[in-house]
Structures are given as structure tokens and as C-alpha cells.
Amino acid sequence: xxxxxxxxxxxxxxxxxxxxxxxxxxxxxxxxxxxxxxxxxxxxxxxxxxxxxxxxxxxxxxxxxxxxxxxxxxxxxxxxxxxxxxxxxxxxxxxxxxxxxxxxxxxxxxxxxxxxxxxxxxxxxxxxxxxxxxxxxxxxxxxxxxxxxxxxxxxxxxxxxxxxxxxxxxxxxxxxxxxxxxxxxxxxxxxxxxxxxxxxxxxxxxxxxxxxxxxxxxxxxxxxxxxxxxx
Numbered sequence: 001x002x003x004x005x006x007x008x009x010x011x012x013x014x015x016x017x018x019x020x021x022x023x024x025x026x027x028x029x030x031x032x033x034x035x036x037x038x039x040x041x042x043x044x045x046x047x048x049x050x051x052x053x054x055x056x057x058x059x060x061x062x063x064x065x066x067x068x069x070x071x072x073x074x075x076x077x078x079x080x081x082x083x084x085x086x087x088x089x090x091x092x093x094x095x096x097x098x099x100x101x102x103x104x105x106x107x108x109x110x111x112x113x114x115x116x117x118x119x120x121x122x123x124x125x126x127x128x129x130x131x132x133x134x135x136x137x138x139x140x141x142x143x144x145x146x147x148x149x150x151x152x153x154x155x156x157x158x159x160x161x162x163x164x165x166x167x168x169x170x171x172x173x174x175x176x177x178x179x180x181x182x183x184x185x186x187x188x189x190x191x192x193x194x195x196x197x198x199x200x201x202x203x204x205x206x207x208x209x210x211x212x213x214x215x216x217x218x219x220x221x222x223x224x225x226x227x228x229x230x231x
Contacts, residue, residue, distance in 0.1 A: 008070070014133065018141035019065055022112060022148050023081045024052035026105040031084040033104035037097040039090040047084045055081040083158075099167035102160040106149035113149075113221075116141035117228035146220045150213050156188070157181035 028050050031042030042048050047055065056062065060080035091097035116138045123131055123138075153161035158181050166174045180187070191208055199206025 010133075012066075014136045014140055015065070015144075018116075018137065018144050020052050020056075020061070022109055022141070022145045023061060024055035025050060025108050025112065026148060026152070027055045027081045027084045029104040029108035030086060030101055033101045034084070034086045034091065034097075037100060038092040039087050041087045041090065042084045045085060047082075055084075057082040095167050099164050102163035102167070105160050106152050109145040109149040109152075110220075110224075113142045113145040113224050114228060116145070117224050117230065120228065120230065142221055142224060143217065146217045146224070147213070150216050150220070156184055158184045159188075
């Protein structure tokens with residue numbers, strides 16, 4: 001097998017499971033929280049399930065991560081699952097419960113990162129042939145889940161952080177913020193791709209993804225590792 005192909009296959013094996021479970025369980029957690037808080041829309045559509053196959057989006061869960069993995073030379077991957085349908089007006093306390101439904105997604109990602117850090121304790125008793133692979137896979141699981149949690153807590157609808165902000169802010173601020181939801185993904189595309197590209201052409205670092213989100217992820221990673229008993 002060609003060395004580059006072998007390296008890609010290895011990196012794919014390291015990234016695939018953490019990414020798949022992180023983004024699909026994130027959506028499942030939203031559906032589960034909504035169900036418990038009065039809205040059974042996701043439940044009736046079979047989306048309150050921790051089976052990742054029920055939440056896969058062909059582009060966001062498979063194609064986009066593969067493109068990013070190839071484009072980054074096997075060092076980075078990102079993606080998303082099919083959004084879980086939530087009828088917020090059916091929640092028992094729509095505005096308050098919307099906050100809890102939104103927090104459920106990042107919450108499950110924090111839990112998965114912590115579980116991965118705990119599993120690190122098993123590495124010394126495993127066969128040497130799998131230690132390097134499992135170490136890298138667990139590291140990716142911690143990093144990606146924390147990255148997904150931090151990214152989704154950006155205060156921009158339709159991200160979870162935007163819904164939390166809408167639920168907590170006074171009406172004078174919440175309503176204008178909620179109106180941004182229809183433009184939210186366009187704004188994100190601009191911030192993630194267009195603005196950094198323009199900055200690169202001008203010789204200015206405008207990649208907010210790197211200088212804003214990654215430092216937060218690194219702080220959380222150190223905290224999770226410490227809480228898991230690794231020093």
C-alpha cells in the first residue's frame with residue numbers, strides 16, 4: 001500500500017469513531033432533553049436514539065469530514081449530524097426549557113471527553129500493539145468533543161450558544177438576536193472560511209477559529225485531564 005494512502009487510512013481510523021459519536025450523540029442529547037421537557041417531536045421521528053446511524057447526514061457527517069481530513073493532511077476533521085427537530089412551543093416552559101435543550105448537546109460532548117480521559121487509565125494494561133493507536137484515538141476524542149462543545153456555545157443562533165443567549169437575555173436583546181437565526185450559517189461560513197481567506201491575502205491573521213476557540217479548548221482539555229486523575 002502506498003505510504004500516503006496508508007497514513008490516510010490510519011488517520012481515518014483514529015478520527016472516524018470520535019467524530020461519529022461526538023456529532024451524532026450531540027444531536028441525540030438535544031432530542032432526549034426535549035422529549036423529557038415536553039416535546040416528543042424528535043421521539044416520534046425516531047431521533048431520541050443513541051444509535052449514530054439515525055443521525056448521520058451524508059454531507060455533514062461523511063463527506064465534509066473526509067474533505068477536511070484529506071485537505072489537512074490527516075490532522076483535522078469537523079462535521080455535523082442531521083439537526084434534531086424540536087418544537088420549542090411544545091416544551092412545558094418554552095423559553096427556559098429551550099436553554100436546557102440547547103445545553104444538552106455540549107453537555108454530552110463534555111461527558112464524552114471526560115469518559116475518554118478516564119479510559120486513558122486502561123492503556124498501561126493493554127497490548128503494546130494497540131497502545132499508540134488507542135492513545136491517539138482517545139486524544140482525538142477529548143479534543144474533538146471539547147472543540148464541538150466550545151464551537152456550539154458561540155452566542156449565534158442556530159448554534160446552541162445562540163439559543164441559550166436568546167433564552168437568558170432580556171427581550172430587548174433576545175428578539176434581535178433570534179432574528180439572526182436565518183443568517184446564522186452564512187455568518188459562520190464567513191467567519192470560518194471567507195474572513196480568514198481575506199486576512200491571508202492581506203497578510204493578517206483573521207482566523208478567529210485558531211486564536212479564539214483553540215485556547216479555550218486547550219484550557220478545558222487540561223481541566224478534563226486533571227479531573228480524570230492524570231496529575
